[in-house]
Amino acid sequence: MLEPRTVEEAVTALSRRRAAVPLAGGTDLLPALRRELARPHLLVNLKHIPGLAGVRRVRGGVWIGALTTVAELLCSPLLAARFPVLVEAARDFGSPQIRTMATLGGNLCSAIPSADLPLPLLVLDARLQVTGPEGEREISVSEFFRGVGKTALGRGEILTAITLPRPPVHSGAAGVRLTGRKAMDLATAAAAASITLKPDGVTGRHVRIALGAVGPTPRRAFLAEALLEGGPITPDLIAEASGVAARECQPIADLRASAEYRREMIEVLVRRAVTEAFVRAGGVR
Numbered sequence: 477m478l479e480p481r482t483v484e485e486a487v488t489a490l491s492r493r494r495a496a497v498p499l500a501g502g503t504d505l506l507p508a509l510r511r512e513l514a515r516p517h518l519l520v521n522l523k524h525i526p527g528l529a530g531v532r533r534v535r536g537g538v539w540i541g542a543l544t545t546v547a548e549l550l551c552s553p554l555l556a557a558r559f560p561v562l563v564e565a566a567r568d569f570g571s572p573q574i575r576t577m578a579t580l581g582g583n584l585c586s587a588i589p590s591a592d593l594p595l596p597l598l599v600l601d602a603r604l605q606v607t608g609p610e611g612e613r614e615i616s617v618s619e620f621f622r623g624v625g626k627t628a629l630g631r632g633e634i635l636t637a638i639t640l641p642r643p644p645v646h647s648g649a650a651g652v653r654l655t656g657r658k659a660m661d662l663a664t665a666a667a668a669a670s671i672t673l674k675p676d677g678v679t680g681r682h683v684r685i686a687l688g689a690v691g692p693t694p695r696r697a698f699l700a701e702a703l704l705e706g707g708p709i710t711p712d713l714i715a716e717a718s719g720v721a722a723r724e725c726q727p728i729a730d731l732r733a734s735a736e737y738r739r740e741m742i743e744v745l746v747r748r749a750v751t752e753a754f755v756r757a758g759g760v761r
Contacts, residue, residue, distance in 0.1 A: 542581025648756025
């Protein structure tokens, strides 16, 4: 195992060894190693690099280090005040022991379709800061996931931070998930939504809807979003948009649920998430 002390050292190590793998919290990687699902030639431990953890205000929003643990997200007054949907997702994440170890960046880079934290970041228009051999770049979280276990990171690149823009006035966001049990279970299906309303409290100005565990990646429901933007948001329109979102997803059948059940449930979950986001945005019925 290599333990670099700077981002540059980590990037160099990951660039030179094709089978080198970064280690953050290890809550996904270590079980994969034990089951021999991953066989890296070198582990690059990122946990001793300063400056990659924490939550702080920046101009125009909030900065979150990629090594910030889920427990730290849960305890952040700044996130609770500005982005409660992210804190709520952290609250439902695994067990207390896992929350203490798991990191926000690790959860994103694992690119698991049922992961809890990508959905709030998708509806909050998060931007990801990446450092690699060619320097620094920024990418939208909606462009980050490329497939099961696959991301937009190139060879030698590491995720260093996540930034969230300040929510406009008359905004609200909510997330819901379906699980077999209340705690310590992956989502069978999940949805999140954010809404920014015009001053009339009815008309949708900016809408985001994200779907989880119903496709190869966490993803936005672009057609459903478009249906809710620009006009009055009514219960009937929310129901119609939820049906559109269900048709946009690509669920599979596995031990947890059939594809048909997931599609039916995503319609219910989207309706609940959009309705709650509308209420939190100060929507007028």
